[in-house]
Amino acid sequence: xxxQPHTSAANTELLPLLEFSSVINSSLDLxxxxxxxxxxxxxxxxxxxxxxxxxxxxxxxxxxxxxxxPKEILRTEFEFPLISKKKISFPDKKYKALQAxxxxxxxxxxxxxxxxxxxxxxxxxxxxQRPVTKEQQKFIxxxxxxxxxxxxKGVAFDETKNSNRALDGKIxxxxxxxxxxxxxxxxxxxxxxxxxxxxxxxxxxxxxxYAICFKEGKSIYSRIPVDYLEADKHAICELATAPLFTxxxxxxxxxxxxKNHLTKEKIAALxxxxxxxxxxGVLCLGERLRKDPYTQGDLEFVxxxxxxxxxxxxxxxxxxxxxxxxxxxxxLLIAREIQQGLLPQTLPDVKGFEISGVNISSKQVGGxxxxxxxxxxxxxxxxxxxxxxxxxxxxxxxxxxQATVHALVPVNLSLSEATGRINDLxxxxxxxxxxxxxxxxxxxxLTKIFHYVNAGHNPPFVLRPNGNIERLENGGLILxxxxxxxxxxxxxxxxxxxxxxxxFTDGVSEAMDVSGHDYTxxxxxxxxxxxxxxxxxxxxxxxxxxxxxxxxxxxxxxDITLVVFKAL
Amino acid sequence: MSDFxxxxxxxNDNIHTLELKGYLDAHTTPVLEDAFQKxxxxxxxRIIVNCKDLSYISSAGLGVxxxxxxxxxxxxxxxxxxxxxxxxxxxxxxxxxxxLYDIVKTEDEAAKKFAxxxxx
Numbered sequence: 001x002x003x004q005p006h007t008s009a010a011n012t013e014l015l016p017l018l019e020f021s022s023v024i025n026s027s028l029d030l031x032x033x034x035x036x037x038x039x040x041x042x043x044x045x046x047x048x049x050x051x052x053x054x055x056x057x058x059x060x061x062x063x064x065x066x067x068x069x070p071k072e073i074l075r076t077e078f079e080f081p082l083i084s085k086k087k088i089s090f091p092d093k094k095y096k097a098l099q100a101x102x103x104x105x106x107x108x109x110x111x112x113x114x115x116x117x118x119x120x121x122x123x124x125x126x127x128x129q130r131p132v133t134k135e136q137q138k139f140i141x142x143x144x145x146x147x148x149x150x151x152x153k154g155v156a157f158d159e160t161k162n163s164n165r166a167l168d169g170k171i172x173x174x175x176x177x178x179x180x181x182x183x184x185x186x187x188x189x190x191x192x193x194x195x196x197x198x199x200x201x202x203x204x205x206x207x208x209x210y211a212i213c214f215k216e217g218k219s220i221y222s223r224i225p226v227d228y229l230e231a232d233k234h235a236i237c238e239l240a241t242a243p244l245f246t247x248x249x250x251x252x253x254x255x256x257x258x259k260n261h262l263t264k265e266k267i268a269a270l271x272x273x274x275x276x277x278x279x280x281g282v283l284c285l286g287e288r289l290r291k292d293p294y295t296q297g298d299l300e301f302v303x304x305x306x307x308x309x310x311x312x313x314x315x316x317x318x319x320x321x322x323x324x325x326x327x328x329x330x331x332l333l334i335a336r337e338i339q340q341g342l343l344p345q346t347l348p349d350v351k352g353f354e355i356s357g358v359n360i361s362s363k364q365v366g367g368x369x370x371x372x373x374x375x376x377x378x379x380x381x382x383x384x385x386x387x388x389x390x391x392x393x394x395x396x397x398x399x400x401x402q403a404t405v406h407a408l409v410p411v412n413l414s415l416s417e418a419t420g421r422i423n424d425l426x427x428x429x430x431x432x433x434x435x436x437x438x439x440x441x442x443x444x445x446l447t448k449i450f451h452y453v454n455a456g457h458n459p460p461f462v463l464r465p466n467g468n469i470e471r472l473e474n475g476g477l478i479l480x481x482x483x484x485x486x487x488x489x490x491x492x493x494x495x496x497x498x499x500x501x502x503x504f505t506d507g508v509s510e511a512m513d514v515s516g517h518d519y520t521x522x523x524x525x526x527x528x529x530x531x532x533x534x535x536x537x538x539x540x541x542x543x544x545x546x547x548x549x550x551x552x553x554x555x556x557x558x559d560i561t562l563v564v565f566k567a568l
Numbered sequence: 569m570s571d572f573x574x575x576x577x578x579x580n581d582n583i584h585t586l587e588l589k590g591y592l593d594a595h596t597t598p599v600l601e602d603a604f605q606k607x608x609x610x611x612x613x614r615i616i617v618n619c620k621d622l623s624y625i626s627s628a629g630l631g632v633x634x635x636x637x638x639x640x641x642x643x644x645x646x647x648x649x650x651x652x653x654x655x656x657x658x659x660x661x662x663x664x665x666x667x668l669y670d671i672v673k674t675e676d677e678a679a680k681k682f683a684x685x686x687x688x
Contacts, residue, residue: 165662172662176627183594196594196628203630206664208638223638289634290667 016040021146030154034065037147041124041140042067045132049105049125052112054155059083061120068125069104076100083118085111108132110140114148119155173301176204177308184312188319194220197309204305205298209266209286213237215279222286224265229284232258240270240282243299268294271303273310281310332392339366339395342402347372350380351445355565356540360507360556367394368505368559369402373409375442381409382450384457384503384563385438385479397434401426401479405440415442419453419475419488426480435480439472439503443495448567450501451492455479458506458521465498467529472501500536500566502528507558508543511551519550536566572596574603583614583679589621592629600629604636613645616678620651625659633669646670646685648678 020040024033038050051066051073062077081097088095088109090102101109101123109121122144126132132140180200187193194212202208212220213233219226229236235258239249246267249259262270262284271283283306288294294302339361347355350372357370367387374380383405387394404425408418419440426436439460441452454460456478459471474491495501504524511519527546531539540562547560572590579585586603590596607615617633633647640647648670652660660671672678 168658169662172627172659179594179626180628196597199597199628199631199635200594200626201631202634203627203632204663206634206668208634288664289637290664292664292667 017142017146020143024147024150027150028154028157030151030158031065033147033150033154035067037122037143037151038065038067040143041122044139045124045126045136046130047125047127051101051104051106051123052120053078053101053109053123054120054151055118064120073104085113085116085118087111088121110144112144112148112151114152119148119152173204176200177301177304180305181308184308187312188316190313190316190320193309193312193316197305198222201302201305205285205294205302206288206290207286208289211267211284212273212281213284214273214281219281224267224284224286228261228265232261233282236270236282236284237272237279240272241279242272243303244270245294245299246270269299269302271299271306273306275311275314335392335395336361339399342399343369344371348374348380350443350565352448352568353443353445353565354536354568355382355563356537357563358540358544358561360544360560362390362507362556362559366390366559367398368507368561369398370503370561370563371402371405372563373406375409378446379442379444381405381440381442382503382563382565383438383440384460384505384561385436385440386457386505386507386559386561388433388435390558393434397426397430397436400429401436401438414490415440415451415453416488416490419455419479420484423455423477423479423482423484423488427483430480432481435478437506438479439475441472443565448495449492450495451490453488453490455488458504458509460501460503461525461528462493462495463500463502463528463532465532467532469525469529495567497567498532500532500539500564502539502543503563504543505559505561507556507560508547508562510558511547511560512554512557513550514553516554519547536564539566540564572599574599576603576607579616579679581679581683583616583682584612585616585618585675587618587621591624592622593624593626594628597626597628597632600632601635604632608636608639611643613640613643614682615640615645615647616675616682617647617649618651618675619649619653619656622652622656625656627663630660630663630665633665637668646682648672648681650675650678 020036024036027033034052038052042048042050049068051063051069053061054064056062056077059080060077061080063074066074078098078101081094090098090107105125106123107126109123111118112120112122180196183196184193187196198210201210209223211222211224211229213229213236215233215237219230219233235255239255246259246262246269249255266287267284268287269285271285272279273281273283283302285302343359344357347357355372357372359368359370361368367390369383369385369387371383372380373383385398385401387397387401401422404422408421411418413421422438437457438455439452439457441450443450452472452474454472454475459473462470462472470493472491472493474489476486476488509519509521509524528539528543531542534542543562544560572592575587575589577585577587584607588600592600637647650672651674652671657671660666665671670678670681672681
């Protein structure tokens with residue numbers, strides 16, 4: 001019977017310990033484990049404050065749990081000068097750096113050892129009037145020993161949980177980027193694309209304030225006033241060469257106003273929008289609605305997202321441009337068809353003569369013109385002209401000349417008078433930089449006399465069977481430069497059998513080879529001399545081939561037009 | 569083409585429930601946007617989003633909630649969510665939505681939260 005009280009005393013010590021052990025070892029929840037440890041110690045010692053510090057870095061510890069202390073100090077970190085495996089009591093000179101802990105009222109730290117290494121400390125506020133007895137100390141040591149393994153497990157579980165969550169977060173971000181990449185490819189409308197981007201941005205980072213400032217063009221604002229940012233967008237673009245937190249904008253005088261404004265508008269960061277390493281705009285990212293700050297990782301994600309959207313936006317723009325261009329091209333193609341329709345499709349038969357003509361335009365529409373028009377008096381009007389400039393403006397003027405020529409042919413006017421009228425008309429209706437070199441003549445098949453006026457055009461050749469060449473130079477000024485004051489001079493030439501007239505535009509004489517040299521009229525003269533016994537059609541074909549051979553590899557810069565007629 | 573539907577139901581406690589069904593992604597977000605837009609234009613600001621039959625939600629879908637929450641709260645209303653499957657809740661949770669929104673187990677629980685607030 002004498003043993004009984006002893007047994008019961010052992011029971012009162014052991015039973016709670018056993019229960020404590022089974023409770024904390026059945027849990028993986030660190031908060032619960034530490035909470036139970038703290039409350040048990042505090043209950044046993046009748047004290048009101050306790051904390052548990054856990055090891056984070058080599059000598060860094062942080063407060064993981066605490067009872068009777070302000071909530072704010074949780075997660076506070078401390079650098080330990082040395083890691084003691086024995087109880088530390090404050091004040092202690094060596095641990096002066098830990099004053100912050102002692103100022104909480106904590107005055108001793110018990111090491112928590114797992115496999116003989118310190119994984120943390122249990123800190124308590126020992127009552128000055130009731131120092132911890134040896135027995136209590138033993139009890140605390142035992143509790144800590146029993147808890148150590150559970151704390152270890154709990155920490156590992158927490159870490160796994162946290163890294164799993166971080167991983168889930170990353171997977172979610174990647175999935176978003178992947179989905180959006182797919183989505184953006186299918187969208188061809190800018191507005192729809194921006195909508196999808198903004199919703200994704202808002203959902204992913206939890207903000208509803210943002211602005212997209214484009215260096216060129218209209219910016220986009222959501223819940224942020226436009227005026228200020230718009231005025232300062234170039235400074236913003238200059239500043240944000242990489243994702244930048246607003247707080248980290250350098251405190252230079254020139255950025256001060258901008259920084260203040262961004263802070264006031266709750267813009268947390270600037271994200272550059274880049275194309276080929278050049279900043280084209282900046283996404284101003286508003287604070288989160290739930291107020292927690294962005295991490296560097298968040299900024300990097302937003303950067304990826306925003307640039308994915310921006311590249312797609314740019315592609316959309318390029319696509320629209322390509323569509324516009326194609327439309328324009330097809331319109332030009334129609335213009336070309338119309339213009340080609342203005343040139344003669346077939347040339348009339350002229351008794352006693354053989355006539356050939358060709359026009360090859362350098363652009364889709366050109367400014368060269370040639371024509372052979374039968375007149376009511378049995379003569380044939382043969383025309384060649386070259387409008388200054390190229391493309392659509394030149395072709396419009398050419399169409400105008402064509403109409404005027406056709407209108408004047410039936411009118412009973414001399415060539416000189418008619419030329420004067422065309423000149424005045426062009427002069428009146430076009431600016432000074434628009435002019436036309438123009439040559440025309442009336443061929444009489446009966447008399448075989450060719451009556452002509454040359455208004456500044458490359459003088460046509462008259463190629464005689466003996467190889468002599470004469471130039472048809474009589475006339476006057478280029479059309480469209482000055483009002484007609486001196487009448488255009490007329491010239492005439494008698495064409496005998498075998499005589500051939502070659503009309504050409506400067507696209508022939510000024511055709512360029514790859515090194516930029518002109519073909520020249522001299523060279524053309526030499527070339528056609530060798531063709532003097534050929535038919536008009538063969539002469540035309542051979543000149544055409546010669547010019548195309550000469551200019552092989554170089555881009556054709558001007559229209560090429562040729563008219564050849566020969567007396568049979 | 570993914571399938572997504574929103575059903576609007578008027579409860580008898582001056583609360584409107586949006587029942588989401590299907591796959592809420594970039595394609596289908598306009599459907600939800602329109603539904604919110606319509607409620608707001610009718611000045612109905614007490615909204616429960618019942619997610620019982622919501623099988624997936626993308627970031628763009630979550631963005632719709634962000635787009636409207638400030639306007640709704642400015643009118644003393646709220647958007648509360650209920651009946652999420654664990655999979656859907658996980659997405660809301662990962663992106664920190666529980667810190668901004670009441671996300672509860674059942675629609676009635678959400679309605680009760682509205683009631684509590686109006687008593688206060």
